[in-house]
Amino acid sequence: MELTLAILVICIKLALIAGVLLLLPVPLTWLERKVAGHMQQRLGPMRVGWHGLLQPIADGIKLLTKEDTIPAGADRLLFKIAPIVALVPSFVVFITIPFGENVTVLGHEITLAVSNLNIGLLFILAVIGLEVFGVILAGWASNSKYALLGGLRTCAQMISYEIPMGFAVIGVIMLAQSMNLAEIVEAQSEVWFIVYQPIGFLVFLIAGLAECQRVPFDLAEAEGDLGAGYHTEYSGMRFSLFMMNEYIIMVLISVLCVLLFFGGWHGILLPLPPLVWFLLKVALVIYLFMWFRFTFPRYRYDQLMTIGWKVLLPLSLANILITGLLL
Amino acid sequence: MTVSEPGTPRAGQPKAGSEMEQVFFLLFSAIAVGAALTVVLARDPVHSALALMVCLLQVAALFILLRSPFLAAVQVFVYVGAVMVLFLFVIMMLDIRQVAIERFLPRGRIPTLLVLGLLALQLVSLLLGSRLVDEAPDRVAEATTVAELGTRLFTHYLLPFEVVSVILLVALVGAIVLVRREGAE
Structure with missing residues (x-):
């Protein structure tokens, strides 16, 4: 009985998270276009629905009904599974992310996370790294030079930026004395870690931007010189899976920023419910990412590598040293 | 679960x-x-x-x-x-x-x-000789938290840890030296 109940609770949580993650890209694409439009003194989508609210649905129908082409000479099996391989890790990561303190439903205490791992942070960093496989496979299986070059670039970029990202997080772990995300948030109930870790946050944010392949680090799909990068040859629904993945990773990085540096669900000033505070902060960081996209130009490839290895890595190491000295 | x-x-x-x-x-x-x-x-x-x-x-x-x-x-x-x-x-x-x-x-x-047969033989003999065949390592990792692991690594296993890191550093430097061509810079 107890076991069945536990399994049921886990299934419900999983279904909820998967559902939300699958639907999230829909409002986000709309928001991104609106933000883009207003920043460039346009209106953005206006035709479909009120202020273009139904535009993502129209896009979805378009993508679903498009022909799904597979290029000649492609590795058919890998070509087909690549978008799925890319998507799975970004879903898996959300298993350990807590969305609030424990709640009591019908006398049962329920954690607002599928599994509150003690090594949560390490797990997340490890699994995010797997996302790159989808990209490499897509690039290689397409049998196209643009896709292959895009895939290789992403590979190099992700490896380079995972390292400063991991190091930036170490400062937080040192302060919280734990890798458990819920405990890290608990440690911030007084002061948010952004106060102690401004350098760590900066490094994490920049590395996070690179990790989700957004401007100014979207070299893998630099339209100017690579067609569309690793998903040049993809069309229809398979292409949209890659797009979805990009948005989910962006949400993930935003969630991590909030959990690690901005006190998670702890609010300030206004006594709003914790979950509302959490979502509000995440939304703000997501907006920040969209803002960046239409503000900064893209870096050159060598600049990207220089930033990763010669700026971010020493900075994150210095951050660990300073944190250690101050503790 | x-x-x-x-x-x-x-x-x-x-x-x-x-x-x-x-x-x-x-x-x-x-x-x-x-x-x-x-x-x-x-x-x-x-x-x-x-x-x-x-x-x-x-x-x-x-x-x-x-x-x-x-x-x-x-x-x-x-x-x-x-x-x-x-x-x-x-x-x-x-x-x-x-x-x-x-x-x-x-x-x-x-x-x-x-060579494969030799390796297989070695593997099987190792397996049969090991006491782990009968008793699974049940409680080995039960109490190991990350903090404890870190403490162990930096106290009890400090020397191996340092040796491994020096070896890794040497490998790193070696790789860079090998890749760098004469007169490239």
């Missing part, structure tokens, strides 16, 4: 969970063995590399069953995340497809078989 929580009491008394654990163990190990076979049998090196990745992931899952989530995460981090990506990188850069179809050793079948 409380598999991921290292603090939960376990061992000895059979519970409803242990049966499920066996099912999971069979699932993970079956996939791992299948993937390992695919590594050897696949013609395309990229397929082999992918199968190896699947195999390593299953091993990580087995670590979780053994109550060592930290080891599992490190396995995914280091082997699947870093080493496999580099493998794939090299395979793609060298366009190894054509080369791989030709045999690595032209007339090496019999020596290969001999």
